[in-house]
Amino acid sequence: MPTTRIVIVGGGFGGLHAAKALSNEAVDVTLIDRKNHHTFQPLLYQVALALLSPGEIASSLRHILRASRNVQIILGEAVGFDIAARQVTLSDGTALEYEYLIVAAGARHAYFGHDEWERDAPGLKTIEDAVEIRSRLLLAFEAAEREAHFTGGRAPLSFAVIGGGPTGVELAGAIADLSRRALAKDFKSIDTTQARVRLYEGASRILGAYSEDSSRKAARQLEQLGVEVCTDSLVRAVEPGRIQVRDEWIVTDVTIWATGVAPSPLAKALGVATDRSGRVLIEQDLSVPGHRELFVIGDMAALIDANGKPVPGLAAAALQQGQHAARNILSDVQGRSREPFRYVDRGSMATIGHHRAVAEFGRWHLSGIPAWLLWSVVHVFLLIGFRNRLAVMLQWIWAYVTRKGSSPLITEFQRTEKNVLK
């Protein structure tokens, strides 16, 4: 009996957990990703701040799925779909046939129609983004030290983070920590503790998805770290070395973009109905209307779930959708009926600098050190693979005990992946 052929596009939280849920079942699974690794996105900001190394928050997909005998992994880039013929086209022209397709290609940052801003204000979605931001931050300190060494002085460094969501809050807090604590003794010609760190949010409060209470506490904790929290401050332009906030131009050494979400271009390539922001509209079983064999999940999809609430663009939601799509496919194969998706909110957390955080679990709100401890435990256990878990935990304990901070590296890497694959 030929087994059912399932293709999954994307090895993020949605795609990986779909593959895991289909693991060693009587189906034939092919997972396609442009990278050979799964990235634990919630800790990317720690790589950007040189607190963790890339290998500590990423695992090779083959390694994670090595025990899944029915899962094949193809390193490649999906570029198009023929939904009628049930085929996925890769960038090298080869085509993969499927009986079921799960598309989970995630999202990038949206620059409000100004993609040219990305060069001067990179976002944080991949390991490469994190290494790029790390390099910009550390080189800003190096350039200032050099200038001060040769000229005898230099204006304090200026860092801007645009977007007051969890990523922006975590970045701003960690940059303040870096300049006020971790690097304070490393530079001799400049005083890194004088660096200005500004967090810009267009709305009237940061962490808009959290309660007003948590917003206020987060803002206070950021200010204690030395971050200037600027709300009602829409950024209107980004240029090399400066940004425009309302009518004012602010000089910046490094600007980071942490707002706006645009689904992967594959959402458009599917040629099905989307919402205004380009996310694919899906049914409660997570399939595309009229295409029971085609599932779209995670940040690429828009859904009011069976609880009547919009599913948020979070790793946890993508993970649950991946598992659910897999279960619905197995239901088809095994002759059972599909179930509607219900997002289970297990709470949300954002860290603020070295040992502060805010956390919300329904009506239960935490902040400060208790929230940070909880955050640490949860994230260590969520990380994939025991080796990573152990390494991250030891590193955190070590950093916490010694308060020494890390030894930040700037490395310069060649773009070879594409060339070699051709």
Next chain:
Amino acid sequence: MPTTRIVIVGGGFGGLHAAKALSNEAVDVTLIDRKNHHTFQPLLYQVALALLSPGEIASSLRHILRASRNVQIILGEAVGFDIAARQVTLSDGTALEYEYLIVAAGARHAYFGHDEWERDAPGLKTIEDAVEIRSRLLLAFEAAEREAHFTGGRAPLSFAVIGGGPTGVELAGAIADLSRRALAKDFKSIDTTQARVRLYEGASRILGAYSEDSSRKAARQLEQLGVEVCTDSLVRAVEPGRIQVRDEWIVTDVTIWATGVAPSPLAKALGVATDRSGRVLIEQDLSVPGHRELFVIGDMAALIDANGKPVPGLAAAALQQGQHAARNILSDVQGRSREPFRYVDRGSMATIGHHRAVAEFGRWHLSGIPAWLLWSVVHVFLLIGFRNRLAVMLQWIWAYVTRKGSSPLITEFQRTEKNVLK
């Protein structure tokens, strides 16, 4: 009283240990390096094989020297010297004045006049080289898996390492380990254990600087791992996808260059006498003849030391020379006389795959597991910084206990350092 101004060019073993030896003395030290980190080169091959991550064998120079109050660090590139005016010129046009100068800019691989071979056969001198080689190795497996997935079959992979010195031996052994052990269960369409790993050496035996006994044992251990050791096999040409050995063309998926040494171009820029290979000829006090204020050390220098033997191009020799040059400068400052340099040979070791090695300490020769254990202990303790030491040791113990191998990542990084510095 104005303090003596000392400039050090290069943060490798020689420059770093010169700076350490001058640390908190009554002199004013400026260390210049193009990178912000010191690299523990003897373990680079482990980064290339995804056994360690870059952060585990590199430490930021500022971090290492943070307690050295009299040492300033400048991230910059020395490009020229005015020996008469006692100035170093940086790539941005600024000049640094010195009373003493230590040049320790190291070496690159030499391609026997065929620099165009580097593209198809990269060498292993920096973190960036290691990440590049890692990427090529892993992508070769990925491309083969893809091809086998779509076409049903694929010739076994072919890896070539050119040069039978310690680096070549370590690389070949580790590649054999990677394909026969670490990746064996990760790929489902290809059998990675069928990969061919060939080590080419132009001379009649590998590890020419070791005893014939150790050479023979190393060759036997490599062959046990599945490496084909090809001696008397001078490589005559390197092209994309193939190399010419004697009269034969060999198809290769990845070629790595591990032979030949060329001193940094700064050796020529000094405008002083060099040997045929371009290394600066120095006096026994490590200074340049006629320039008592100018020291050249490490792989850039050629010297018959006070023991009457040529100083080898090893990390240990560069380290000792850095310390010695620093001591001679302090002798001048303190009115004592300079001492001639004597290289202290503390032995040499090369690992071969997962738990084999050869080691020589004078007449005392070791091989197999005892040599490997010794090698592990020595290298863990040589690594700079307790944090790295701890992380590397735990990782090795973990890998050894589980024999699971690591989770190799391929990452694609942008070349930003230069752009940002401008």
